[in-house]
Structure formats: structure tokens, C-alpha cells
Amino acid sequence: MLPLPSFALYAPTTLDDALALLRDHGPDTTLIAGGTDLLPNMKHGLLAPRHLVSLAQIPALRGVWVEGDVLRLGAMTNLETVAAHEVVLTRAAALAEAALSVGGPHHRRMGTLGGNLCLDTRCRYFNQTYFWREALGFCLKKDGTKCHVVEGGQRCVAAASNDTAAALLALEATIELVGPDGARSLPIRDFYTADGIANTTRAPQEIVVAVRVPLRPARASVYEKLRRRAAIDFPMISLAARLDAEEGRVNALEIAVSALAARPRMIRAASQAQGKSLAEVPRAAIAEAAFKECAPLPNIEGDPAWRKKLVRVLADRALRRLGLGPA
Amino acid sequence: MKLQVNGVMHEVEASPTARLLDVLRGPLGLTGTKEGCGEGECGSCTILLDGLPVNACLVLAGQAEGAEILTVEGLAAGQLAPLQQCFVDDGGAQCGICTPGMLIAAEALLRRNKAPDDAEIREAIAGNICRCTGYQRIVDAIKHAAVVRAGGAS
Numbered sequence: 001m002l003p004l005p006s007f008a009l010y011a012p013t014t015l016d017d018a019l020a021l022l023r024d025h026g027p028d029t030t031l032i033a034g035g036t037d038l039l040p041n042m043k044h045g046l047l048a049p050r051h052l053v054s055l056a057q058i059p060a061l062r063g064v065w066v067e068g069d070v071l072r073l074g075a076m077t078n079l080e081t082v083a084a085h086e087v088v089l090t091r092a093a094a095l096a097e098a099a100l101s102v103g104g105p106h107h108r109r110m111g112t113l114g115g116n117l118c119l120d121t122r123c124r125y126f127n128q129t130y131f132w133r134e135a136l137g138f139c140l141k142k143d144g145t146k147c148h149v150v151e152g153g154q155r156c157v158a159a160a161s162n163d164t165a166a167a168l169l170a171l172e173a174t175i176e177l178v179g180p181d182g183a184r185s186l187p188i189r190d191f192y193t194a195d196g197i198a199n200t201t202r203a204p205q206e207i208v209v210a211v212r213v214p215l216r217p218a219r220a221s222v223y224e225k226l227r228r229r230a231a232i233d234f235p236m237i238s239l240a241a242r243l244d245a246e247e248g249r250v251n252a253l254e255i256a257v258s259a260l261a262a263r264p265r266m267i268r269a270a271s272q273a274q275g276k277s278l279a280e281v282p283r284a285a286i287a288e289a290a291f292k293e294c295a296p297l298p299n300i301e302g303d304p305a306w307r308k309k310l311v312r313v314l315a316d317r318a319l320r321r322l323g324l325g326p327a
Numbered sequence: 328m329k330l331q332v333n334g335v336m337h338e339v340e341a342s343p344t345a346r347l348l349d350v351l352r353g354p355l356g357l358t359g360t361k362e363g364c365g366e367g368e369c370g371s372c373t374i375l376l377d378g379l380p381v382n383a384c385l386v387l388a389g390q391a392e393g394a395e396i397l398t399v400e401g402l403a404a405g406q407l408a409p410l411q412q413c414f415v416d417d418g419g420a421q422c423g424i425c426t427p428g429m430l431i432a433a434e435a436l437l438r439r440n441k442a443p444d445d446a447e448i449r450e451a452i453a454g455n456i457c458r459c460t461g462y463q464r465i466v467d468a469i470k471h472a473a474v475v476r477a478g479g480a481s
Binding site for chain 2: 001002003004006007008009011032035036039040043044052054056080103104105106107109110230231232
């Protein structure tokens, strides 16, 4: 059995109370959303906060709203609700597909959108029991100084493993946060960093409140995920693509790839589609360029060379599903 | 703390920071819910929280206050529920460790979908791992139970 370490649990009912708890209890405090990833990590001794602040009792954080041409999703909305929401399904399909691919059904009922966006990075040398990690002399991300993925590496390269991040990057989402200095919003592109120890720009005393997804006419998006089983597993490659079309031509194409290192990557070659008619888009060339731009590491499950090849396969599949390139 | 379990409100001496699984199995004595992996991978501790299946090893007792909890003990009223009887009759239970979780995941499915097809059943139990049956007999049992619950032949 995997027991939990001891801690105190708080369940504030307003954001102000939650912020006050974060301020009063200092650095030994962690937020808990659905807990489906945090609790196993605590059981493995990966973190041992003395105070846990639950966001589950704050009504303002839960819900899906259409505000003009913006879809706004509360951070504590569970992933099952996100995946089944009519507007998400029809106008931000990549997000629905990504949310539906997180964990298994039981995880998606507890697990939340905000929790998934703030998911801790994963690594085969980190997501292990204390006993296992100690036997190897620990690692850069936790308790040690050495990286076992990159020899001599000084920066943690644990993988961003959140399915919804790639989808929301492709969809140009905006993250709303609130903190001791008030509210701020930032494009999701600026939310993730290349530091595997803490790969978001969320300050420890900030709370993700909501995600805003712009709704555009003639926009389509898809999500593709590489994993061993069709349920429960984290992604070995995560890829989302978004197309804006007008009169049969490509206005914009974006491809986001994640589960590489700490920061999801936007594929530069997607711009090759610009201005082309849908059938003329060089699908194979873009997929090949995506393959070359991505360099999976031996940080998570799956042979890196194989995962790299699958970038090409998933990119081709995503563009095909968007109706791009020769039939 | 107070927990509503299988239709009964219990006053229980437990910490809100304990795993709900341990409170159910310990002070409440409801050992039908099993601990498998303890990290949300296997689904053997599946319970219903307000009608929806979750892993009890990933829920803090404090997160379940005010919610309606259903464990496998709540399925049978005096005798086995039709769903349980179908698992017995169709070979859906072998070693038994996954069975309570499978039953609960199936119960959640049959409550919202009275006649699920194979794909819907497999999706509903996608969070529950069974190492004995190869799943087919579990799928058969759940399909059979749907017929029985609809008033059809057993």
C-alpha cells in the first residue's frame, strides 16, 4: 500500500480565502484540484507539502461559458465535462479530444482542466518511489544534482505530459490567473517554460482561474496522442493541429507537439500551408519537417527514435483529418 | 466527520486528510472496496461519488464530505443485485480483486445508459484492470445485466 504523508487540508469557498491561505502558509503550501496526479506524487514522496489548499469548493472556478466569440472554461471544470460540452465539441474539437484522452474515465471525473494545465512534468527517473530514486542517487528534478536523461545536463528535461496543453496551444488559448497582486492573463504560449522542475510561469501563490478559447468561423482542430493503451496512459507524443480556412484556402495552420521535454513546441513548418488551397497543402513535407523539428528524449516511456518517427505519422494523420493535402 | 455511504449517514472518527479508501475499509468496515495499485492505475477501488465513478485511493476523505458515496456493499439488498448475479452466472468474476470496481463502473454505466453496446461498455471499464478474464466475460455480464434490468429474461 502507498500511504499519504501527513498534511493539513483546507477547503476555502472563495478565491480571496484561497489566496489568503496561500499567503499565510507560505512556501510549504500546494494547491490541489482533482488530485489525481498530485496524490500519487505525494505517495511517492515527490512532494510533501504541509498544507494543501483544495479549490473544489469555489463555485466561481467551475463552469463553461460562451461570452460572445470567446469560450471560457473554469479551471475546476472536470475533464469529462470539458470533453462532452457541445460548444467544445463543435468549435474547439482538439480540446474535446484531448480532454477525453486524459487517463481513464475515473480520472476525468476528478481531474480538472486547470489541474491538467498545471500537471507536473514527468520523467522515468522522477515518477518512481523514494526507494527507487534513492538507489539511483536521485536526480536533478528532486533531491539530487545529476540528470540521468542527458549526461552532464544542468537543466531538467522532464516531459510536459498534459494532453490539453497541446490542444490549447493550437487553439491560441489565454490563461487567466489571480494572485496576491491581482488578476492577469497571458497567452498559453507564454505559460510554459523549458524548465522541467517547474515548467509554468504560474507563481506559487497564483491560482489558474479560467481558460479562454477564441471561437472563429471556419476553424477546425484535431488532437492526436501516442500511448500504449487506449486508456489511462500519459502521452508518449501529444500533437494538436488547428486550421483556419477561407474560401477553400488556408488562412492559418498551427501544429503543437508535446511530451518531448518540458516545453511544448510549435512546429514552424506549419506556415508552409499559408495561402494554399486545401488540396495543395504539402502534407507530407510538413509532416517530414515536424519530424525533423522534434527531438524526443529518453525521459519518458517509449524509444525516442520511435517516438520521433511517430511525430511524422501523427502530423500526417492530423492534417489528413483536417482535409489538407492530396486525398 | 460525516460521510453519506450507501444511503446511510455515518459519523466517523477519521481525518479529512486520510484517503477515502482507508476510511471506508477501516473505521466504516466496508472492505468490499479493494486496494490494488494505490495510485489510480488499476480501478479496483472504484466507488461512486455523487453517482460518478472515481478511484477511492485518489480521493481525500475531506473531498467526499457532503457527497453521496456508493460502495459495492450498497449494490445488494438482501440478495445479489442482478448485475452481481450476472457476473456470477457469466464468469465475469474470477480471482475477485477487480470485481467490486468493475461492478461499480458497470453500475454507473447502466444508470445512464440502459442498453450499452460493447464499445460503450469497454469505455466505461477502461479505468479498471482485470488480469484474469480477458474482459470478454465481464463485457458479456454487463450486457446481460442490462437486459435483466430492463425486465428481460435472465
